[in-house]
Amino acid sequence: MLTKKGKYGLKALVHLAELNPGESSIVTDIATRNNIPKKFLDAILLELRNNGILKSKKGAGGGYSLAKPASEIRIGEAIRALDGPLAPILCASRTAYQPCDDCNDPEGCQVRLSMTKVRDAISDILDNMTLEQFTRAERVTSGVPSITLLG
Amino acid sequence: MLTKKGKYGLKALVHLAELNPGESSIVTDIATRNNIPKKFLDAILLELRNNGILKSKKGAGGGYSLAKPASEIRIGEAIRALDGPLAPILCASRTAYQPCDDCNDPEGCQVRLSMTKVRDAISDILDNMTLEQFTRAERVTSGVPSITLLG
DNA sequence: ACATTACTCTACAAAATATATAGAATTAAT
DNA sequence: ATTAATTCTATATATTTTGTAGAGTAATGT
Numbered sequence: 600m601l602t603k604k605g606k607y608g609l610k611a612l613v614h615l616a617e618l619n620p621g622e623s624s625i626v627t628d629i630a631t632r633n634n635i636p637k638k639f640l641d642a643i644l645l646e647l648r649n650n651g652i653l654k655s656k657k658g659a660g661g662g663y664s665l666a667k668p669a670s671e672i673r674i675g676e677a678i679r680a681l682d683g684p685l686a687p688i689l690c691a692s693r694t695a696y697q698p699c700d701d702c703n704d705p706e707g708c709q710v711r712l713s714m715t716k717v718r719d720a721i722s723d724i725l726d727n728m729t730l731e732q733f734t735r736a737e738r739v740t741s742g743v744p745s746i747t748l749l750g
Numbered sequence: 751m752l753t754k755k756g757k758y759g760l761k762a763l764v765h766l767a768e769l770n771p772g773e774s775s776i777v778t779d780i781a782t783r784n785n786i787p788k789k790f791l792d793a794i795l796l797e798l799r800n801n802g803i804l805k806s807k808k809g810a811g812g813g814y815s816l817a818k819p820a821s822e823i824r825i826g827e828a829i830r831a832l833d834g835p836l837a838p839i840l841c842a843s844r845t846a847y848q849p850c851d852d853c854n855d856p857e858g859c860q861v862r863l864s865m866t867k868v869r870d871a872i873s874d875i876l877d878n879m880t881l882e883q884f885t886r887a888e889r890v891t892s893g894v895p896s897i898t899l900l901g
Numbered sequence: 902a903c904a905t906t907a908c909t910c911t912a913c914a915a916a917a918t919a920t921a922t923a924g925a926a927t928t929a930a931t
Numbered sequence: 932a933t934t935a936a937t938t939c940t941a942t943a944t945a946t947t948t949t950g951t952a953g954a955g956t957a958a959t960g961t
Contacts, residue, residue, distance in 0.1 A: 600751040601838040601865060602948065606850070609861050625907065634852040639950055645909070658958025659906040674864060687752040699757070701785040709887045710760050713825060713879060714752060720871040728864060736860045753919065776936065790921055796938070809929025810935040 605682040607635045608643045609733075612677055615653070616669040616734040623662035643681065650680035665730075674733055675725035685725060686718035693718070756833040758786045759794045760884075763828055766804070767820040767885040774813035794832065801831040816881075825884055826876035836876060837869035844869070 610633045615624060626644060630637040644663050647653040654666040665672065675685060679694065686692035690699050691714035698705045705711055761784045766775060777795060781788040795814050798804040805817040816823065826836060830845065837843035841850050842865035849856045856862055 601861075603950095604948075606839065606861055613860055627907085634854070636950060638952080641908075642950090648908095655908060656958075657906090657908045657956070660959060661907050661957085663908085688757065703785070709764055709884050710752075710757055712887050713876070713884060716875050717872055720875055721868055724867050724871055725864070733860050733864060736863050754921095755919075778936090787921060789923080792937075793921090799937095806937060807929080808927070808935090808937045811930060812928085812936050814937085 600682070601678065602682050604639075604643055605678050607633070607640060608647060608677060608681045609674070610635070611640065611644060611663075612647070612652070612665075612672070612730055613734050615663060615665050616672075616730050618664070621664075623656065623664035625662040629663070647677065647680055650676075652677055652680060669731040669734060670729050672730040673726050674728045674730065675722060677730070678725060685721045687714050691715040691718045693722075751833070752829065753833050755790075755794055756829050758784070758791060759798060759828060759832045760825070761786065762791065762795060762814075763798070763803070763816075763823070763881055764885050766814060766816050767823075767881050769815070772815075774807065774815035776813040780814070798828065798831055801827075803828055803831060820882040820885060821880050823881040824877050825879045825881065826873060828881070829876060836872045838865050842866040842869045844873075 611629050614629050614633060618624060626640055627637060629635070629644075630640045644653060644655070648655050648663070648666070651666055652672055653663050655661065655663050679685065684692040684695040686695075688699075688710070689695060689697040690702065690705055690708070690711045699708075699711075702708055702711070762780050765780050765784060769775060777791055778788060780786070780795075781791045795804060795806070799806050799814070799817070802817055803823055804814050806812065806814050830836065835843040835846040837846075839850075839861070840846060840848040841853065841856055841859070841862045850859075850862075853859055853862075
């Protein structure tokens with residue numbers, strides 16, 4: 600699940616990616632422009648900074664900016680930093696695997712196997728999507744998936 | 751995210767799918783066999799029943815059984831009944847769409863567009879997977895996705 | 902130097918959600 | 932009738948999410 604923290608973080612990243620190269624932005628501006636509680640955003644941006652996604656400068660004239668080009672920041676990377684593993688359940692995670700304590704047979708567990716497929720599908724999308732692509736995304740209905748049943 | 755409720759429910763469905771046709775099982779048995787708190791499972795199975803996935807019979811000789819063949823029960827259907835929409839965020843749901851209250855432009859929101867892709871990918875997997883397939887799944891490493899980066 | 906700015910850190914608090922538990926009510930079989 | 936089993940209502944506990952408050956730190960400009 601994408602929490603508000605994750606959502607706010609992504610919006611802040613878009614905000615920063617849309618600045619001119621070299622420019623930075625202060626938290627207050629990002630917060631007001633995106634309807635995000637300032638103090639909450641403080642913590643979020645700090646976390647992104649501690650994960651090497653943003654860099655910050657203190658004091659007057661300071662602010663936050665991307666730590667690397669938007670083309671080198673993966674959306675999956677940002678979401679992991681804020682919301683944790685992409686997998687729907689930890690036993691299906693490749694970056695943070697942990698067996699369920701109630702499961703007597705993780706190897707043959709169908710829940711785990713199916714959720715591993717889901718995790719891989721999510722990762723295929725989010726780890727291959729850069730912040731640059733994300734920011735430039737056009738307002739077009741995303742490609743219709745091959746076989747969708749329930750809409 | 752798959753909660754314990756969702757996980758327990760899926761395990762119970764597997765349990766019931768593995769019975770001989772026409773057979774049913776009582777909650778206590780499903781609970782002890784799968785390390786699930788009995789009272790919690792009561793509520794879960796009831797919810798699956800109210801969603802037309804299970805049927806129940808009260809009293810001695812009673813119990814739960816599938817309401818339809820395992821080949822006609824979709825995993826996505828079960829997860830929705832227990833954990834809600836598959837989409838990582840409601841504004842990306844097709845079955846339970848709701849705009850974010852803090853979002854001034856849902857149409858052009860990149861978070862929403864990307865999460866819609868994720869939702870579609872999840873749905874492609876879970877709405878096309880039947881309980882029958884799920885139950886018969888072999889203990890084989892799931893197919894390697896085309897381009898996986900972070901493992 | 903000094904005031905101002907803005908990030909950083911620690912602690913806490915409120916709200917929402919997830920995870921149960923208890924016990925009585927209902928229905929069916931023997 | 933008694934027992935078995937689901938169903939209903941209510942409640943309790945734990946965890947996570949979503950914030951808020953306020954002091955601390957570093958940089959800047961004057």
